[in-house]
Amino acid sequence: MAQIKIYGVRERLNPVKEPLSEVIHACVVEAFELPADKKFHRFFPMNREDFHFPDGRTDRYTVIEISIFEGRTVEAKKHLIRLLFERILNTLHIAPQDVEITIFETPQHNWGIRGLPGDELALGYKVNI
Structure with missing residues (x-):
């Protein structure tokens, strides 16, 4: 599970919502091995x-907050951060100094999803990678 919030200046963020969402999602799927249908983004x-x-x-300054179940390795989280900086620059031409990323991890039992605590869900994917 990954819930993602993206903040930015309205005039700069609105025109790039779709491609930014696609870049972020592709990075999370690759780095965290999430299923492609698990996309939860809020702008x-x-x-x-x-x-x-x-x-x-600059006015392209963008903040990305990622809430996840705890369990990913430091290497997996660093891989995600590196992918995001690289692909946001290459795809949207937003410089790394204009992007800040924070990953928030909480135990699965702190999540409520589909009527259950998160640690009681059958996920269908690994969290400990």
Whole structure:
């Protein structure tokens, strides 16, 4: 399971939602070996006055927050981060200094999905990779 939130300046984020979603999803599927049909993305296009970021970033600054079941190795998480930076740059021409990624891990029992605690679900894919 991976729930993904993407934040950015409205005028810059809205035009790239679909291709950005495709890039993110392909990276998560590859790095975490998730099934291709497990895509949970939420976009938060923000007004410029509501999205403050430090000097050295442009208006293409994008924040990606990834919530996952705990269990992936450090190597798998680093692989995902590297893939995201590389493919976002190559596909959407958003520079790495304009992308920030945070991975939040929680135990499966802290998730509620389809009427069950997450640790009681039959997932059909591995979490410990």
